Amino acid sequence: MTSLDSVLDKDGVRLTVDDAVATVTLTNPAKRNAQSPALWRALTEAGRGLPGSVRVVVLRGEGKSFSAGLDRQAFAPEGFDGEPSFLDMARGPEAELDATIAEYQEAFTWWRRNDIVSIAAVQGHAIGAGFQLALACDLRIVAEDVQFAMRETGLGLVPDLTGTHPLVNLVGYARALEICATGRFVHAEEAERTGLANLVVPADQLDAAARDLAGALLAAPRDAVVETKALLSGALSRTYEEQRTAERAAQGRRLRDLAGLSD
Secondary structure (H helix, E strand, O other), rough: OOOOOOOEEEEOOOEEEEEOOEEEEEOOHHOOOOOOOOHHHHHHHHHOOOOOOOOOEEEEOOOOEEEOOOOOHOOOOOOOOOHHHHHHHHOOOOOHHHHHHHHHHHHHHHOOOOEEEEEHHHOOOEEOOHHHHHHHOOOEEEEEEOOOEEOOOOOOOOOOOHHHHHHHHHHOOHHHHHHHHHHOOEEEEHHHHOOOEEEOOOOOHHHHHHHHHHHHHOOHHHHHHHHHHHHHHHHHHHHHHHHHHHHHHHHHHHHHHOOOOOO
């Protein structure tokens, strides 16, 4: 393994690279991988630091829980060391608050880049920001003990870490509203049935299942996977005719490449 631990192993995030597969691990099991602004910055750095050889990124959490969500210290008057509390940020200019939230969201956006396929391997609790981090990935493999929940509404907040768009796309508006507004748990069987999970496995098989899926994704030529992901990810925003046009253009690029005619 070519390890990037010496480059990125901080603030509860570790990045390792093994040829075409990168693994991002949340490394604070004592706090059930609770999230903080420092962790979000480290996740953003992990995305920016991926070598060009990486095709698949696996996201996992150490310990019994994938991520129990936002560290509640964010709402304490003292906040985190060297960080303002969320309440102090709310008292500042609206534009600054918006820019800060946008910065936090960057930790959740890069997982959908067309040049990679991301897999979340989720066990135990995936609450709030943890649920949204799992939703940020393209695919989700979950352990039988998984418990998804979106608890922001119950705290007087909204899910703001990019989770609402994939949630609605996966389960539909009505179910997404019910999940968010009630804050209830979604367990493994429902997650698989509704499309939140691609696969459910016993907890002790989670890492192996993620490795197997990564291997299967690497079997196809990279450019074909990149073009296919771009087609599928944009399908919902296109009309039927626009999607037909996009398919033709993508296939033309693939055929020219196979014929050795690409630029």
